[in-house]
Amino acid sequence: MLDRRSFMATAATAGVLLPTGSAAFAAAMQPISMPAAGLYDSNEDAYWAALRKQFLIPKNVVNLNNGTVGSSPRPVLKAVFDSYELTEQMTQAGSEDYPIWGYGPWVEFRKPFADFMGAHVDQMAILRNCTEANSYIANGFDMKAGDEVLISDEEHGSGEQPWVLRAKRYGIVVRKFAMPKAPKNPDEILNRINDAITPRTRIIFVSHISTATGVILPAKQIAALARSKGIISAFDGAHVPGMIAIDLNDIGCDLYTGSMHKWLFAPKGTGFLYLRDEAVMNRVWNTVATGGWDDPTRMADRYMQIGSANIPTMMGLNAAIALAQSIGIERIERRHRYLADYLHAAMMERGAQSWTSPDPAMRCAIATVNVPPVSRMELQEWLWKNHQIRVRGGEPSKLRLCTPYYLSKADIDRFLEQFDAFRKMKGIA
Numbered sequence: 364m365l366d367r368r369s370f371m372a373t374a375a376t377a378g379v380l381l382p383t384g385s386a387a388f389a390a391a392m393q394p395i396s397m398p399a400a401g402l403y404d405s406n407e408d409a410y411w412a413a414l415r416k417q418f419l420i421p422k423n424v425v426n427l428n429n430g431t432v433g434s435s436p437r438p439v440l441k442a443v444f445d446s447y448e449l450t451e452q453m454t455q456a457g458s459e460d461y462p463i464w465g466y467g468p469w470v471e472f473r474k475p476f477a478d479f480m481g482a483h484v485d486q487m488a489i490l491r492n493c494t495e496a497n498s499y500i501a502n503g504f505d506m507k508a509g510d511e512v513l514i515s516d517e518e519h520g521s522g523e524q525p526w527v528l529r530a531k532r533y534g535i536v537v538r539k540f541a542m543p544k545a546p547k548n549p550d551e552i553l554n555r556i557n558d559a560i561t562p563r564t565r566i567i568f569v570s571h572i573s574t575a576t577g578v579i580l581p582a583k584q585i586a587a588l589a590r591s592k593g594i595i596s597a598f599d600g601a602h603v604p605g606m607i608a609i610d611l612n613d614i615g616c617d618l619y620t621g622s623m624h625k626w627l628f629a630p631k632g633t634g635f636l637y638l639r640d641e642a643v644m645n646r647v648w649n650t651v652a653t654g655g656w657d658d659p660t661r662m663a664d665r666y667m668q669i670g671s672a673n674i675p676t677m678m679g680l681n682a683a684i685a686l687a688q689s690i691g692i693e694r695i696e697r698r699h700r701y702l703a704d705y706l707h708a709a710m711m712e713r714g715a716q717s718w719t720s721p722d723p724a725m726r727c728a729i730a731t732v733n734v735p736p737v738s739r740m741e742l743q744e745w746l747w748k749n750h751q752i753r754v755r756g757g758e759p760s761k762l763r764l765c766t767p768y769y770l771s772k773a774d775i776d777r778f779l780e781q782f783d784a785f786r787k788m789k790g791i792a
């Protein structure tokens with residue numbers, strides 16, 4: 364007979380939803396061992412299935428909506444909870460050594476993340492999310508009324524609205540170019556950007572991976588184009604950390620932002636702002652200020668001076684980086700592509716219209732498709748309520764299908780089967 368603890372742990376992995384805060388939830392949080400070394404080479408499916416157990420998402424739930432927020436796995440949650448327990452004791456040795464303060468340089472959190480992203484610690488500020496980091500750029504970048512920012516027509520509200528606010532308040536101009544739908548090669552995007560640049564363009568701000576379509580924009584070429592014209596380049600990389608391998612300094616951009624809570628599975632409340640060098644920092648005013656904001660020797664750290672901070676989330680961030688590194692980002696990216704390509708091809712076979720790039724190199728773990736006359740909201744509700752499958756999209760018929768590495772082909776087949784069943788039920792051929 365199962366004791367209470369093993370019953371609850373079994374219940375969680377068998378797909379029973381457990382109320383958070385309950386003893387059952389705590390039991391389900393017990394550590395589970397990582398896949399054995401060598402399993403990837405001997406049995407890749409078993410390797411990913413073993414990693415799936417690190418996620419609290421019940422077994423019967425298929426999560427194809429990782430693009431909104433990721434689910435933090437056990438090692439990340441454990442780091443956060445342990446860190447709360449430790450810091451809340453307030454027993455640190457030094458009288459000034461009070462671990463849940465902000466104000467410090469926090470190299471122990473900035474450096475692992477900077478290393479992971481191909482940047483130097485001095486270039487990296489960890490903020491609370493991508494929206495905040497984008498707001499730092501739009502609010503703080505040195506511009507006069509009439510100066511232009513060039514953005515795409517596919518920016519997330521958290522990329523576009525900070526500029527709209529600045530325009531409304533201070534008279535800068537937000538100019539938009541239309542992204543090709545769907546881009547077949549990088550030059551199509553570069554040409555659109557080039558054609559939209561004017562003598563008043565001061566900064567180009569675009570997503571590195573489009574939230575709407577999953578298209579990977581040619582960041583390195585865009586940064587080079589901007590530089591050749593004396594324009595600052597800034598990227599919203601909300602979907603980048605943990606989805607694809609990246610080397611920020613190789614891209615050669617001036618500014619870059621992102622979220623760690625999506626594809627890296629770090630705790631909610633983690634985002635970042637990368638600033639290339641002192642010259643760029645001198646052109647970006649702080650938005651939130653306390654002591655230290657005006658000390659240039661602190662480099663990117665001065666953008667982290669926000670007052671008291673939530674250090675346990677950063678301990679969770681370090682655990683998320685360690686998990687990704689223990690798997691290997693190249694391996695993760697390959698898995699993302701494999702699952703998304705499989706799903707994308709299956710939707711094409713069903714007559715869907717692709718909204719992402721037809722070039723597999725220009726997309727990764729987001730396969731956006733248009734499936735008229737299916738109502739995405741009706742399908743989304745039906746899939747979640749009846750089949751525990753999460754999808755999300757846009758009106759009226761667009762589905763943004765995300766494939767985090769812990770999904771299996773069988774999970775995707777379950778979605779496809781129910782997608783077919785829904786269409787049949789609605790009399791759609």
Ligand SMILES: Cc1ncc(COP(=O)(O)O)c(C=O)c1O
Pocket residue numbers: 430431491492493494495518519521522570572573574599601602621622623633634
């Ligand atoms: C491109 C893009 N930028 C910004 C955001 C907002 O991110 P955060 O929740 O980290 O503020 C999102 C969220 O989906 C996004 O897709």
